[in-house]
Amino acid sequence: MSGGVAQLRDEGSQTQVAIAGAAAGLVSRFVIAPLDVIKIRLQLQVHSMSDPTSMRGIAGPVYKGTLGTLKQILREEGLTGLWKGNIPAEALYLAYGSVQFSAYTYISHLLDAVPAPYHLPGAATSFISGAAAGACATTATYPLDLLRTRFAAQGRDRVYASIMASIRHIAEHEGPAGFFRGLGAGVSQIVPYMGLFFASYESLKPVMASSVVPLPFGTSDAVAGTIASVLSKTAVYPLDTTRKRLQVQGPMRARYVHRNIPEYRGVASTVIRIWKQEGRRGMYRGLTVSLLKAAPASAVTMWTYERAMAALLAWGEKWKES
Template sequence: MSGGVVQLRDEGSQKQVLIAGAVAGLVSRFVIAPLDVIKIRLQLQIHSLSDPLSIRNVNGPIYKGTLGTLKQILREEGLTGLWKGNIPAEALYLTYGAVQFSAYKYTSSLLSSMPAPYQLPDPVNSFISGALAGAGATTGTYPLDLLRTRFAAQGRDRVYSSIMASIRDVATTEGPKGFFRGLGAGVSQIVPYMGLFFASYESLKPFLANMAIPLPFGTSDAAAGVIASVLAKTAVYPLDTTRKRLQVQGPTRSRYVHRNIPVYKGVVRTIGHIWKREGMRGMYRGLTVSLLKAAPASAVTMWTYEQAMAVLLRSEDKLKDE
């Protein structure tokens, strides 16, 4: 195994990985929050602008592209509208980042320690470790993801007045299952996404580090994170749209900024419904802003993680020298 390929999984203790992952998730979330709100608004918009018949009797905004959505949110809801759902989202990214990197390090180290006949190639190791880490982190933090989506879907008329109010409302009217609406789509999405992301990242990082030409985004870590994220995100995007549509189901479905969201039940039936009514365009609505979001998010996440880990390792060395 080459040193570059195994660097991420070998460096730092479990505690250091946990701290660095949490910091990376927290910083990344704040940077891309506005793009996340725009993406969610576009994903929940069921009508196509190219079909005049589809926008009849629509009670809610009609967003036109990334820039148009940005302008409309600023005009109707102000600057704070771009950070709706940021509190549960920060908690989500903080927890998710810590669990993800910690689980990835533990799983990949475990697989790397297998006896020679059963030892996996680096790309396979990275794929399995990333997929399992993503599935575990997604399941554990899913209620925060659902609340983030619901707050981002609110327009000027509030559905929930606060985080605590939203938790009480979901628990009372929908029960424990209400916090996990769309989890099947989330896990189905994150397993291939994180597997592809980490496999691509680990493969690209040493290759880009040895390139003689200057890299965009500053470092090979950031550049590899951007490319890996774009590839993985595009592959699984229909499942992300499906997850968002399922997350806003329930008794509050008709109170969000888009008041004509259909009733969906189950991942497969939701995919079939979107494909039949909205076609390929409906499955990939908001992909442009999603990729715009994914690139800086992954770049910031991986760069911050590497920098935070470097600081922790230097601090540990200083303590040892004293």
């Protein structure tokens, strides 16, 4: 505890944590879905508007910047184009939020129980718990993440007719491993990201709550989540780009909105190839919209989680009294 503000690991039972986490995931996904589609389209683009030599023979669209991509998707695919992949994404965020917060509180309690002199300081406990929770949630929900990416990568021409059709096609043509393409990059990214995020959030939360200018409606949780997210996302973004490039590998690679996505194999070789062929810009393509997405996503997630947990705790108290 610090400044009277409860740490996440001290709030609620495992069931309450799972419910609040699922609610936070669902609300967050609905809010940031269009930005997520824009980010994925930019990350999969291997050519640059500033390099005329890379524009030759491009069959798919060429996106320039966040606003330009938004306008182009609306013009060519309509409003629904901004919510492509939303069904698997909603399932992903619901499951991810539930597993993430449950694992975080469970692991935090285990580490808190370590006796002296081996007991870890609060920041270290938050980092390790966040990293482990992120790895667990990423692995458990990865097939949904892959489906979300593939549907978001579709243009006007549909690659998969439906969710079930995509599952059948991947199982038939790529096998079980097809659902986990890029998992190594996903875990490599999420471990430092979630570790940094939770450590930053737990440190910033009491500072924001006790600020000179009080923030209304519990928005101190949202502000802490926003700052923590921006810092963490920027640090690990190249691995996120690598994950997206690997997720669209397979027999349907040439049918996505970008027709010229290269064939990649393995995390390390993908990172090296992107760096050599596209430079730093390629590694960080879509970072601006990613931060625009990550900030409100984390803010909404943490705000919703804290509000849902407060409601569940209040309901639990009333249930005991009745």
